[in-house]
Amino acid sequence: MSSGVIAAPTCLQTFQELKMSKSLKYILFKLNDTRTQIVVDKTSENPDYEEFVTNLPADGCRWAVYDFSYKLEDGSQRNKLCFFSWSPDTAPIRAKMVHASSKDALRKSLDGISVEIQGTDQTEVAYETVIDKVKRISR
Numbered sequence: 001m002s003s004g005v006i007a008a009p010t011c012l013q014t015f016q017e018l019k020m021s022k023s024l025k026y027i028l029f030k031l032n033d034t035r036t037q038i039v040v041d042k043t044s045e046n047p048d049y050e051e052f053v054t055n056l057p058a059d060g061c062r063w064a065v066y067d068f069s070y071k072l073e074d075g076s077q078r079n080k081l082c083f084f085s086w087s088p089d090t091a092p093i094r095a096k097m098v099h100a101s102s103k104d105a106l107r108k109s110l111d112g113i114s115v116e117i118q119g120t121d122q123t124e125v126a127y128e129t130v131i132d133k134v135k136r137i138s139r
Helices: 009-021 049-054 092-106 129-137
Strands: 024-033 037-044 061-072 076-087 115-119
Touching: 009 024, 009 037, 009 061, 024 092, 037 092, 049 061, 049 076, 061 092, 061 129, 076 092, 076 129, 115 129
Parallel strands: 076 115
Antiparallel strands: 024 037, 024 061, 061 076
C-alpha cells in the first residue's frame, strides 16, 4: 500500500553525502507537516550510537540511516548502512499508518543499505540488538 508521499530530493542528496564523505554518521527523516513529503529532520557527525537513539522521539515516527561501525572477532573494522523504521507504540495510530505506508517511498531510493531495523521500543534499537543483526549479515 502506498500513501502517495514522495521523498524530497534533499533526502537522496544527504544520503549520498553520508555514503561518500563518511563525515555524516546518521540522518533522521520525517514527514513534513502536511504529510505529503519525506524530509530530512536531522543529521549528525557524532558517532555516538546512544546519541542517535536518544534522537528517536518517544511519541513520533521517523526513518533513519545510521553508518554502523563495528569490529569482527578477528579485529577487522567493518561498516554497514542500517535503515531504521522507528514507529513507537506511543505514537498516534494515524501517524503510524502513514509512516508504514510511506516507508517504500524513501527506502527504495536509498541504494546500498545492508540492514533494515524495525523499532517500536528502545529494546529493538538497542546497540546489542543491532550489532547482533549486523554481524549475522556479515558472515
